[in-house]
Amino acid sequence: MHFGACVVGSEGFDASPGYDSLHSFHRMVLLKISLVEPGTVGPCPVAPDALQGIKRQQTNPARWKGAGWQAFVSALDAAGMELVEGAAACGVYATDAGGTAYGLPHGVVVARSAGQIASLLKAAQTHRVPVTVRGGGLTTEGESVAFGGVLLDMSGMSRVLHIDAKALTVRVEGGIFWHSLAEELRREDLDYLSAPLNLTSSVGGTLGVGGIDVNSARLGCSADQAIALQVVTPTGEIVECSDSQNQELFQRVILGYGQFGVITEATLRVRPYTPLSMHYFYYSSLATAIEDLQMLDRNDASDYSGILTIMDCAVNLLVAFDSDEREAAFKANWESRLRGYGEFGFALCMLGHYALRPWKLTEALYLLQRKREVFPEFRRAEYMRQGKMHDRTVVFSRAVWKHWGSRQMVIPDLATSADKFVAAVERGNAVCRKYFPRYTLYCVGIKLRPEHQAHYEMSCVPPDATGWAYGCEFEPIIDGEVYSRDHFQAFKNAIYDIGVDMGASYYRFGGMMKGYIRRVFGDALVDKHLALKRKADPAMILNRDVIF
Amino acid sequence: MFGLFEQPAASRQDHSACSGCSLCVLVCPMWRARRDPRFSPEGLAKALQCGATVAELAAPLDACSLCGACDPVCPERIDLSGMVMALRGALPRAAELDSQLTNLARQAASAAAPVAGALLLPGADLRANPALLARTQMLLGYGLAQDDGADIALALETGAQVSPTRRRRFLDRVEGRTLIVGDGLLLAALRRWLHGVRLQSLGEALSSQVAIRRRLTSADFYVIETRAYHAEFERLVTYYDRLRLETGCALNLDLQRIAIPAMTQAMSRRREMLADEDLREARWMLKGRQPRRIVVESLADRAVFEKSCDVPVLHLAELAED
């Protein structure tokens, strides 16, 4: 028997299936990991670019060269601030959820307090070092990737500070994940209003970009639930702001893509928790499903509504309710007006459709396979109680990552006024068909709040929308396929061009779409915001290249 | 119509498959205590993708408690706790742990052959409490294995090497029997090594006993042992959901139905005083709840709860009437 210190390798003793034995682990170290130079980015999973023939918008900003970095590091050191460098610390930030933009920071600061961030930003202004803020890193166009400079990781400030169950508000640190917030609220039988359908986006990151949920047609976007913020400005002042205090800063930080300050704390509206009852209606026409969705939203007929598709063949309108009363009212007044089928009826309809089109057999098989994989996720027994779904974000997020997620995710989107939406989705759908064999669409309504008009300026909310804006994500299913960056970029450009053409906006607009900003919003508005930015951030260090 | 087509479990992947979704971060007690992504499974996987050396990862590798919470949530099916165990093997180990391993191995070598029939492999914690061990054995009615693989369990945890001869000898002794296993890591390993053998965790075996189950009430907070639970999450999530429904007890599950661990310390530090980290996790579990009693599957968890609250804390085996 031999138990040696620092021993690697033993025939037949498998530590785990993936790392089958320490012996194979050793091989892994030798063969896989050592191929990557420490301090560099690992092999790029995107196929090589031709970089020819396609008119590209800016995709990867130039890397900041590091001028004055050492003096900056010394200044932070003198202030007692921890900044970590090297592959072990920086590697986790090499890309975002999109997995197509790659870049490493020179160093990382994990956020601990507003005071620490204020010192960091002051030093960054002095030394002109770019600072990229990262919450959950769920951007898909590299907005939360640092191409040099400092990466400020907000997950270090991720606690609930105070729940006021009477006033139905919560005060949180800016880096908290929506899911961690849900965990804490649930202990008090409370829930947030609306948040992205993934567990790991952060409150600060979301308030800056929008945040759409399947209840946004009723409750608005996540950014609309913020009552007050603590913000560290790009020059390092710690400021509390709201609609009544430092109003202008509040308006610019909400939906401001991190340009005007770092959100370190937020007061949010919350609500009593309720499980929900979910209904699914199936369509074969996008336009019909969207018209029905908008009819429900206009009439406040449901608490949750959205469309999720398998390409444009199986279009699923989901409708859900917080209470039995609302569900009963829907059944009595609205259900019969929907033109979608139940599951069985739709299966028969599809059977007839594909029986007459045998050449589309592969498509039919794909639909069947996708349905078999995805549908059970939405009905897992541990999340259902007496027919009601508990923890919808967990259910959706699990499904999203398992069945849509991959090391690359390209999710361009369009946000339009209600009346332009069908046309925008149909045009986007045609682009998807052209570029990818498999894709999915996700459509939701976003209730607008007239009193927040100032928040919406130069944001994801289309300028001509009143009452509701509608958003559609166009997501190719990559499924292990390898596409070039050019292919992805051409696809995104084609979607975004529809937006420019139709006078729409983009609900996760930002980052590498910098090239579109003037075409979408026009010079006057962009120049107004650029002037504000230059005033607030003289060295232009904060979240550089995201918008400006 | 649904459920008929459940896909067969795909095989596990390595760190290169990490897509950076951060779902593992949400459930990781080592991250919760530090809020620093380096101390998370994602941090480890991504650092490896970027060429970090094992030595650079020593601190998080040492801090991981191998609770296994990260494994079932990873949509890429990366064997994250397996990755930690394997990487630990490349780190220097404290001399004290080595001598502990040698002692355990010596005891195993001199152990008598087990009696015929179903066997209880109690694990180090339960073996250290003879009265509770006797009670557990009586409740289950199983023979006690003198050699319960404690050395192998510790080797798994610390990434040490076990000779093929030792492993074969151990497996030969237990092969073909029904086994109840107290150590969660050993249980998970046995599942991979032995086929066609009925294996149960101690927690599942005891909580299935009518004499124990009927004593659980809605005033209880029931603490599932995390390693065994996460290693067989898909099946056990349903088992414990039923236990909750039948008895009304609250469970240490989060909204993803992942078990929150009370004992969050790695084996290498377990003999130190209970850390703040453990007490914080226990308080987090109890936040917003007022149980009249805490029932634990694992003795390590009992110590944490006894220190962090003043309601009675019982091991499952102590629940049954005398």
Ligand SMILES: Cc1cc2nc3c(=O)[nH]c(=O)nc-3n(C[C@H](O)[C@H](O)[C@H](O)COP(=O)(O)OP(=O)(O)OC[C@H]3O[C@@H](n4cnc5c(N)ncnc54)[C@H](O)[C@@H]3O)c2cc1C
């Ligand atoms: C699989 C998947 C599903 C998604 N589903 C949805 C959905 O259902 N609904 C939806 O609305 N969106 C969705 N998104 C988009 C994503 O959730 C949003 O972009 C998200 O809200 C961003 O939050 P984050 O914490 O990840 O921000 P990050 O990606 O970290 O950052 C976003 C931007 O904000 C800046 N920033 C981050 N934190 C701060 C801060 N504290 N202060 C100032 N600036 C900051 C960053 O620099 C960056 O420019 C999805 C994305 C993915 C990959």
Ligand code: SF4
């Ligand atoms: S096993 Fe537990 S402590 Fe270790 S990385 Fe996974 S979740 Fe974190």
Ligand code: SF4
């Ligand atoms: S859950 Fe898996 S894929 Fe997601 S970040 Fe963690 S290791 Fe990576």
